[in-house]
Amino acid sequence: MSVHELEKLFQDKIDQEIKIEPRDWMPEAYRKTNLRQISQHAHSEIVGMLPEGNWIGRAPSLKRKAILLAKVQDEGGHGLYLYSAAETLGFSRDQMIEDLHSGKAKYSSIFNYPSLTWADMGAIGWLVDGAAILNQVMLCRTSYGPYARAMVRICKEESFHQRQGFEILLVLSRGTEAQKAMCQDAINRWWWPSLMMFGPKDSESTNSDQSMKWKIKRKSNDELRQQFVDMIAEQVKVLGMTLPDPDLVWNESRKHYDFGEINWEEFWNVVKGNGPCNKQRLEARRKAHDNGAWVREAASAYAAKKAARRKTVAA
Amino acid sequence: MQIQVKKFYYGDIPDSGSGSAPSAKQVNPSEEWPLWEVFIRSKQGLDHKHAGSLHAADAEMAIENARDVYTRRQEGISIWVVESKYIHASKPEESGMLYDPAEDKIYRHPTFYDLPDAVKHM
Ligand SMILES: [Fe+2]
Ligand SMILES: [Fe+2]
Numbered sequence: 001m002s003v004h005e006l007e008k009l010f011q012d013k014i015d016q017e018i019k020i021e022p023r024d025w026m027p028e029a030y031r032k033t034n035l036r037q038i039s040q041h042a043h044s045e046i047v048g049m050l051p052e053g054n055w056i057g058r059a060p061s062l063k064r065k066a067i068l069l070a071k072v073q074d075e076g077g078h079g080l081y082l083y084s085a086a087e088t089l090g091f092s093r094d095q096m097i098e099d100l101h102s103g104k105a106k107y108s109s110i111f112n113y114p115s116l117t118w119a120d121m122g123a124i125g126w127l128v129d130g131a132a133i134l135n136q137v138m139l140c141r142t143s144y145g146p147y148a149r150a151m152v153r154i155c156k157e158e159s160f161h162q163r164q165g166f167e168i169l170l171v172l173s174r175g176t177e178a179q180k181a182m183c184q185d186a187i188n189r190w191w192w193p194s195l196m197m198f199g200p201k202d203s204e205s206t207n208s209d210q211s212m213k214w215k216i217k218r219k220s221n222d223e224l225r226q227q228f229v230d231m232i233a234e235q236v237k238v239l240g241m242t243l244p245d246p247d248l249v250w251n252e253s254r255k256h257y258d259f260g261e262i263n264w265e266e267f268w269n270v271v272k273g274n275g276p277c278n279k280q281r282l283e284a285r286r287k288a289h290d291n292g293a294w295v296r297e298a299a300s301a302y303a304a305k306k307a308a309r310r311k312t313v314a315a
Numbered sequence: 316m317q318i319q320v321k322k323f324y325y326g327d328i329p330d331s332g333s334g335s336a337p338s339a340k341q342v343n344p345s346e347e348w349p350l351w352e353v354f355i356r357s358k359q360g361l362d363h364k365h366a367g368s369l370h371a372a373d374a375e376m377a378i379e380n381a382r383d384v385y386t387r388r389q390e391g392i393s394i395w396v397v398e399s400k401y402i403h404a405s406k407p408e409e410s411g412m413l414y415d416p417a418e419d420k421i422y423r424h425p426t427f428y429d430l431p432d433a434v435k436h437m
Contacts, residue, residue, distance in 0.1 A: 003365050024407050036325040044326075070387075077384045082369045092344035093370060105335035106328040153367075157388075199325045209322065217324050224325055272334030300348070303373035 004201055009211035014215050020144040022088040030214055035089045036142050037216065043100045043107035047281050051115040052124060060118060067164050068121060074161065078154045085146040086293075099287050101271070108132075109195050112275030119179075119186035125165015127187075127194040127232065133158050134224050135198075143215040150240045166235070173239045187236070188244040196267045198225040204264075228258055233257045349398050351377040355385055356393035363395050371396075 017133040097103040172183040247260035348370040354363035371377035375395040
């Protein structure tokens, strides 16, 4: 069969909503796009453990420590599901980790912002996980089977993340004046970076919509962002707090909230590595990996020793 | 056909124009811990079902890791692990040859047989 025929068969499958599995024929660009997207997603889960891990020891009660620990552990699991999905495309796990640590691979820019107060744990759960969930719910229907299955598993675990975050803020919003101020401050700092998570405006990009045609993606950045704004603009009222955007207003004719312009200069700056914590995050990742080297070596040595012993017993 | 996907979607940052470091060290994949497939029985009386995969130095560690990642919410009561390299699979190219012959044998299904309503419990 010619490549052209294979491509047609491939697109027919996609159009009929038949999932693509690892051993099926696929265009090279489909493989590459999935590999890049899934591995970036995996890296985001792993780097995303850092701003929150930073607060586990300082969470205000044993209950909050246990919850935060469980959430951060979930994110580690999400990283694993996604690395496994990426590996089905024929790329080694160790190479992905190496590419993350060398700065070759990217991860979500949101994790390059610092988590300064306890309220940030609330804002991250509510806004950052909230924004991620909208993307991930859409990806449950993505065309590459292993990615879609990983997403279904992740989405099941995510909803507690957003709820525990909102609950942290809810408690603060009903607390002392200082707690209320801390709550509002965290929302102020996390709101715009959360909106940036959805990526550039649709009009910014003149390139082809190949990801849509291949059903890797099913919604545009602006669609997802609007969905997020509409959701959060209502939820923030329950907290009795405000979003730091004077242009945020319900538009009766559009049946959506209008909102202000995002600072795209800041967005590109953080993507390119100049955000407040880019350096710190990669250093923390590298350090954790290097410090764990002896554990990995010991486990390999122990496994080899056990295997050798089994051989002598059998002989 | 040379397709380049450059559009910057949520969760997919293209390599070019995003300040990626150009080249990274090549890792030797043969030094990796082996890959294991994980199968979980969610409840007594049910089959083990494929849950995912992970890397581990040996079977014992694979089971421990599987416990940590796949059964954090009581999803399982029993775990099987098998090294991925021992799994043999049918080829997608041969799926026509393997599965199409079953397509026209509708008489293998009970609904093929038209019986009077008077016949009960069948
Ligand atoms: Fe996650
Ligand atoms: Fe999460």
